[in-house]
Amino acid sequence: MANNTVRHINIIGHQNPDTDSICSALAYAWLKNRGSLTGLYEARRAGHVNRETRFVLQHFGVEPPRLCTDVSPQIKDIDIRKQAGIDGEMSLRAAWNLMRDVEIDTLCIVDSDNELQGLITIKDIADANMDLFDTAVLAAANTRCTNLLETLEAELVVGSADAHIDSGNICIGTSPEIMEELVKPGDLVLVSNRYETQMCAIDCGAQAIVVCCGSAVPRTIVARAQEKGCAVLATPYDTYAAARLISTAAPVRHFMRTKELLKFSVNTPIEDAKKVMASVRHRYFPILDENGKYCGVVSRRNLLNLHRKQVILVDHNERTQAVDGLEQADILEIIDHHRIGSLETTGPVYFRNVPVGCTATILYQMYGEQGLTPSREIAGLLLSAILSDTLVFRSPTSTPQDEAAAKALAALAGEDIQSYAEQMFEAGADLTGRTAEDVFSSDFKAFSRGDVKFGVGQSTYMTDKSRAAAEALVQPFLPEASRREGLPLIFYMFTDMKTQSTDLMFYGHNAEEIIRDAFHVEPEGNIAKLPGVVSRKKQLIPPLLAALQARQ
Template identity: 60%
Template sequence: MPEAIRKVNVIGHLNPDTDSICSAIAYAYLKNKLGNTDIYEARRAGSVNRETAFALKHFGFAEPELITTVTPQIKDCEVQKQDGIDAGMSLFAAWSRMRETGTDTLCITDEQNNLGGLIAVKDIANANLDIFDTEVIAESATSYANIVSTLNGEMLLGDPEATVTEGSVRVGTTPEMMEDTVKKGDLVLVTNRYETQQFAVECDASCIVVCCGAHVSPQVMASAKRHGCAIIATPYDTYAASRLICMSIPVSAKMHHDGIVKLSVNTSVDDAKKTIASSRHRFFPVIDEDGKYKGLVSTPSLLTAKKKHVILVDHNERSQAVEGLEQAEIMEIIDHHRIGSIETAAPALFRNMPVGCTSTILWQIYQENDVEIPANIAGLMLSAIMSDTLAFRSPTCTPLDIKAGEDLARICGEDIPSYSDAMFEAGADLTGRTAEEVFHQDFKVFSRGNAKFGVGQGSFMTENSRKAAEKLVGPYLAEAAAAEELPMVFYMFTDVKSSTTEFLYYGEGAEDVIRRAFGVEVKDGMAVLPGVVSRKKQIVPPLMATFQKIQEEQD
């Protein structure tokens, strides 16, 4: 497996049914087994219905994580691993870090790695150019340790952990010139003249910075100690020291902490581009799923985001797939439906077989690769086959489906009739469910030419449960059509034991379409279709043909 592939999402269709979910789990397991890896992960493209939830719980599986889009995200970009800095770090140290790392932005974090702000090279430049702000050292509560580090100096007297809390920065020349300028609490830069050093101390300066590595006499040291004046020695001359000392202030004094443009690892690259379009920065902090600082992403890296890798199971039509598929790398498609509208940018493995269930194809792939099917995986695959073939009653059911189902039942130790009845009953339970939930438990969108329509299906073991579902869902069809932006929607209420479907519909011209497609009369908004249980084989093809004929007549 190429190193570039971080993860492969194995995904079923929107409004997933049991086959879609169970096949995704079973195929992800198989791919990981064959590749001796763990990068294949099952995902769901919508809410799990009650039938599927029953199967998952029965065989000890949690619901796969939800995925709504496969567009590239920040996590698919090159995120620069850069440690956060402490808010007390000096501007000079921050600038040095920027030069070392080749970035113009640093992020300030706390001990728990929470993002507190950011500082950019422009902020440091602006601070350095503000030469008239002589009180910035005190206003920023700058530590003496920062001053010593910035001036490459040594603290001869005083506490390095203490901070400057008052006064301005002054340059001491002669006592005569200092008399009217140096005030109590000031920080004074002096040279080697004893008189200048002593006068600054006696003016109650909070600190004197002795430049050029000049000697400090014992008399000045003693006087400074009596006056509570700190002494710092630096090898730099007065000019350099006066320029550098403002760079000792902590980054917290100049950092941005309001309105920071920060990106989550789950933010889509498209959204990120819109967000940063008006920003003056080139690097942006990235936050992980736990809200902690992770690193930096640059504007150029958004243009080279890696595509997500996906395997599609139980569908191959664009209208049934998650968003952003055109921006993903489709590696494989395993399906049992008609060949639809999905296109790939590169060759991909496409296995499509005319069987009743995707899990039947997967059972065959397990056999071909001589991989043992664990009992719990076998149970999921059996559930999928029972669901899609209506326990072998559907006309889509083939001898291969029956063979696979019986073999899987033996592996997982289930009795097919009793287990399938229990699963269907769980799926038909309407307790606490809304019309929207029932409608979307198994709903797919189809198109033919200019025509676009949706077909949902529910399978029921008893007449009472079927009628209750019809009463709940029937009035919702108009709202569903509007929500899905479809001119027509149809819904199959299938009685499994009698192999009969009561067909409800909504939309202008839908009644005429049903008459022409199935040759039946419609009464009270419903068509009864004896012997019809399969959406894929008995409903969609006649509807497609009818829409095609209507379009030809209109042309």
């Protein structure tokens, strides 16, 4: 698994989701999780919640699903390496030992809140070690005394472990004659077991001496060191080994890389990460979690072990209506009531397609089959979806099953169908503060047949006044919508529930002729009046497809 958290299976409807798309995703997640909206299965939405759906969710006290517009694999979908961050005070020696022990060549430095501070590689440590003439490195790095004790496996005879090396150079005391010229106040001096060199180093003002070869430190030296404020460390290493090791006590923060760090988020798409990795020679890259905290590293090799996102589609089965990246995800199930479109799957899936007026009706049947009664809230969502999709059973797509399901759900939800439907549709038709784009995209779907691509939107209204206002708002937006959606033909249905008719607005090449061929009506301006037409799925799409195919 990519991480320790449960990988959710996303249940998701089509782009520009309507009430059925969102409510069915929520209701199916509740069914799959056996009576909970939190669990392995998570409802998601592929676009903004329209006003009708927002009213429904607020009415029944249900939070809208999280947005998901792309199911392409991300860093979170691979096995990242959970290498813990290190403290910036860790010595180079300890960092090198850790790299060797866990077989990694990059370590990330973090603060106490797990914020990424920098990184250090095996090359950085090698470069630091090869800088043989940098005798001031411990002072420059303000090295802790504890780092010296650990690196040299030394005992602190005199001084404080909390002290820092903040001045002077590293030098080796060989004889008093040479040391008087060599050792300056504040230096760190490595000495052998010779009493004279030890005393001379202290008298020259060294801030610390390191007694090598495991030699005992005489009491007089201890007393003199205490008097002069000189720390004394005793190491079992000989002078040569101690000289080789001592500079590796410097903390990694002094050598770490901090500028222009190449790091990824758990949400970074794999394709983006691959491009970055191909452009540089680094092997490991830090990963930040959802909160921007360090959580591990990733290498090119990790990208090979990919866990594709798992999705269940509701209320659509056409590629053009689905979220991006679907071809890189595993589709587990499809629950739908539309025509079977252009979607391909990599393997066999559970596909339930029933000719009813609403996906929610299919879900209500599945609840019954599994012996589970929906809660009041879920029953309300299912009821709302059926009333919305069937236009309160007026749509030709509506079936007796839809009506029976709605009545049973209304009883569970404690709602009167007619009065509740009126509130719901009025909320959806309210244009207060809405933009043309908002109205247009509230229920818009793209379709394709052969080389022909077109889009059809639909809004439903209870009054002539609200419908006319919406038409005036949307009409100037259609050319822009055609450009944004990349569709040469756009049709938009303004459906009047009470008169059971639709004003069909259109834009695009030969759109007027196509409408004449499909519906045998004469458009007025850029609107065709279609009495008796209320269903996009059953009454509009089939004649449009027939007219388009006849022109090919």
